[in-house]
Amino acid sequence: MSSAASGSGHGLGIWVEAIRNDRRATVGAIILVLFALVAAFGPLLAGDPQALVGMPLQAPSWHHLLGTTGQGQDVLAQLIVGTRVSLLVGFSVGLAVVFIGALVGVTAGFYGGRIDGLLSLLFNVFLVIPGLPLAIVIAAYLPSGPLTVALVLIVTGWAWNARVLRAQTLSLRQRDFVAAAIVTGESDIRIIWSEILPTMTSLLLSQLIGSTLYAIGAQVGLEFLGLGDVSAVTWGTNLYWAQNDSALLTGAWWTFAPTGICVALVGFALSMLNSGFDEISNPRLQLERAWRAHLERLGQRATRSTPVVRNHG
Amino acid sequence: MRFLLRRLGFYLVAAWVALTLNFFLPRLIPGDPATALFARFRGKLAPEAMQALRETFGLSNAPLWKQYLTYLSHALRGDFGISVAYFPSPVVKVIGSGLVWTVFLAGSAVLISFVLGTLLGIAAAWWRRGWADSVLPPLLVFIGSLPYFWLAMVALYILGFTLRWFPLGHAYADDLTPAWTWEFIADVVHHAALPVGSVVIATMGGWLLSMRNTMITVMGSDFVNLARAKGLAPDRVVLRYAARNALLPSVTSLGMALGFVLGGSLLTEVVFSYPGQGYLLVQAVRTQDYPLMQGIFLVITLAVLGANWLVDVVVLWLDPRIRDSAS
Numbered sequence: 001m002s003s004a005a006s007g008s009g010h011g012l013g014i015w016v017e018a019i020r021n022d023r024r025a026t027v028g029a030i031i032l033v034l035f036a037l038v039a040a041f042g043p044l045l046a047g048d049p050q051a052l053v054g055m056p057l058q059a060p061s062w063h064h065l066l067g068t069t070g071q072g073q074d075v076l077a078q079l080i081v082g083t084r085v086s087l088l089v090g091f092s093v094g095l096a097v098v099f100i101g102a103l104v105g106v107t108a109g110f111y112g113g114r115i116d117g118l119l120s121l122l123f124n125v126f127l128v129i130p131g132l133p134l135a136i137v138i139a140a141y142l143p144s145g146p147l148t149v150a151l152v153l154i155v156t157g158w159a160w161n162a163r164v165l166r167a168q169t170l171s172l173r174q175r176d177f178v179a180a181a182i183v184t185g186e187s188d189i190r191i192i193w194s195e196i197l198p199t200m201t202s203l204l205l206s207q208l209i210g211s212t213l214y215a216i217g218a219q220v221g222l223e224f225l226g227l228g229d230v231s232a233v234t235w236g237t238n239l240y241w242a243q244n245d246s247a248l249l250t251g252a253w254w255t256f257a258p259t260g261i262c263v264a265l266v267g268f269a270l271s272m273l274n275s276g277f278d279e280i281s282n283p284r285l286q287l288e289r290a291w292r293a294h295l296e297r298l299g300q301r302a303t304r305s306t307p308v309v310r311n312h313g
Numbered sequence: 314m315r316f317l318l319r320r321l322g323f324y325l326v327a328a329w330v331a332l333t334l335n336f337f338l339p340r341l342i343p344g345d346p347a348t349a350l351f352a353r354f355r356g357k358l359a360p361e362a363m364q365a366l367r368e369t370f371g372l373s374n375a376p377l378w379k380q381y382l383t384y385l386s387h388a389l390r391g392d393f394g395i396s397v398a399y400f401p402s403p404v405v406k407v408i409g410s411g412l413v414w415t416v417f418l419a420g421s422a423v424l425i426s427f428v429l430g431t432l433l434g435i436a437a438a439w440w441r442r443g444w445a446d447s448v449l450p451p452l453l454v455f456i457g458s459l460p461y462f463w464l465a466m467v468a469l470y471i472l473g474f475t476l477r478w479f480p481l482g483h484a485y486a487d488d489l490t491p492a493w494t495w496e497f498i499a500d501v502v503h504h505a506a507l508p509v510g511s512v513v514i515a516t517m518g519g520w521l522l523s524m525r526n527t528m529i530t531v532m533g534s535d536f537v538n539l540a541r542a543k544g545l546a547p548d549r550v551v552l553r554y555a556a557r558n559a560l561l562p563s564v565t566s567l568g569m570a571l572g573f574v575l576g577g578s579l580l581t582e583v584v585f586s587y588p589g590q591g592y593l594l595v596q597a598v599r600t601q602d603y604p605l606m607q608g609i610f611l612v613i614t615l616a617v618l619g620a621n622w623l624v625d626v627v628v629l630w631l632d633p634r635i636r637d638s639a640s
Contacts, residue, residue, distance in 0.1 A: 128617065128621055129327060129617070130572030130573075130617045131573065131576055140598050141339065221461075225583065260466070263458075
């Protein structure tokens with residue numbers, strides 16, 4: 001056991017340890033790292049994705065490992081180059097959405113009263129207005145491109161995080177350590193920053209993962225509808241062109257299958273990572289697993305018991 | 314009753330926010346919105362029609378608040394202007410032609426997915442750590458992380474194009490006229506099978522997991538133990554005691570999920586050329602038919618708000634605590 005895991009509980013070490021200890025989280029992290037490498041270095045190796053390299057709609061072969069598109073471009077090159085923008089937009093939207101959600105949610109939960117009423121109304125309204133139609137209408141008015149897509153996804157995606165974080169702040173607000181900080185006369189910003197936010201690290205992290213998941217899916221959806229910059233190469237526009245060139249009705253499965261599988265793999269990796277982090281934030285899950293492993297070593301089957309968290313001994 | 318009225322008030326506020334967003338969006342375009350918006354109409358529309366359109370959107374030289382009031386009064390009368398792509402049909406008429414299909418597609422997808430997912434969730438909680446409980450949740454989570462419309466594309470390719478079990482698109486065969494005959498209904502169901510099925514498979518996992526997790530919590534609570542101790546039949550304990558209470562969080566989030574599922578089914582419509590709102594919306598985006606686009610956004614929003622209110626009615630019926638605290 002490394003010293004980081006048994007240490008203070010904050011810092012990077014505990015997360016790395018958590019990923020290594022949980023099989024699902026390890027798988028998720030490995031997949032994500034692979035995609036990050038492709039996004040970083042792939043475009044250098046793949047060559048020009050827009051170049052017309054052969055006859056349109058050729059099936060996969062040694063020349064073109066994933067075949068060619070309806071315009072005669074290399075599908076693999078487009079897939080690799082598309083990874084960069086798609087992941088970049090996905091992760092930055094995820095970050096921005098969690099940031100705004102935290103700002104609004106924590107403010108509402110901490111101050112309560114009229115501020116809470118107003119902010120709660122705001123995010124509840126944004127939650128109930130269907131996101132995709134709103135996103136489409138906004139994107140149609142702005143100049144198309146990754147920036148527009150990112151902006152639109154932020155506008156339509158922050159509300160859920162705000163709602164969850166408000167509830168969490170509200171319950172933390174009642175705790176003794178926050179009350180103590182208020183009594184000692186610390187400033188609001190300091191209480192929020194160094195008392196409340198650190199206790200929500202795992203929640204924020206799982207929100208970041210969830211929001212990124214949402215952002216990648218919604219981005220691909222918007223671009224599939226032709227609302228991105230259709231001359232750029234991203235996962236979504238690849239699917240847009242596949243649909244536009246009637247890939248399905250001519251049987252050219254290789255123009256849409258690889259992109260979808262990549263989106264799904266990233267999504268799957270993020271969910272796996274999330275379930276690994278769950279175990280740190282929820283000691284009960286950790287103990288349940290340890291308890292079950294212990295029983296299995298003794299040759300018994302685990303029953304429906306809920307282990308009790310012990311803080312000492 | 315007070316609960317329902319309060320919720321109704323909230324939905325009215327939400328509708329007003331949507332209307333207001335809709336008013337300010339065209340004004341987001343850099344430069345003069347009126348010129349940008351109407352550049353496309355020139356040559357296509359008679360000057361009188363242009364004037365009518367201007368008035369509908371309140372785009373005039375009047376001060377902003379006056380434009381806003383004009384716009385609101387038009388919107389309240391259900392006047393969203395004239396479609397560019399389907400000139401000279403009014404937007405309302407164009408939307409009306411596709412609304413039935415979207416409501417049918419999204420509605421049946423949500424209902425089937427909710428009922429199936431919830432039942433499977435109960436089953437997974439009942440046979441906890443059985444094979445179904447260990448195989449189904451991760452499998453459905455993986456499928457759930459696929460984009461809806463991509464799943465639809467794969468289904469269309471395999472079941473429609475390669476195996477030819479299902480038609481490749483549209484809501485019903487070209488040689489049929491809509492009527493309440495068995496032949497027509499069967500054909501509609503046959504055409505809807507793939508689009509509905511792909512949305513159901515993509516969304517079922519969420520309902521399963523949420524139901525399973527709440528079920529497990531509720532099954533450990535005292536009143537369920539008491540029911541067991543009284544010697545009630547296990548199926549009665551699980552279904553009448555635990556499931557009814559565990560259903561509440563799922564039903565509450567059903568309202569929230571509606572908008573999300575609707576978004577997915579709009580994309581699915583595009584894949585199947587299904588003649589609903591999603592297909593219209595994409596046509597509107599491609600032809601830059603702004604009035605139609607905004608009309609669709611408003612109609613979809615109002616539909617989701619209405620459906621949310623229905624969900625509130627169900628919650629009230631399921632949860633006596635709200636009923637008691639409200640009266």
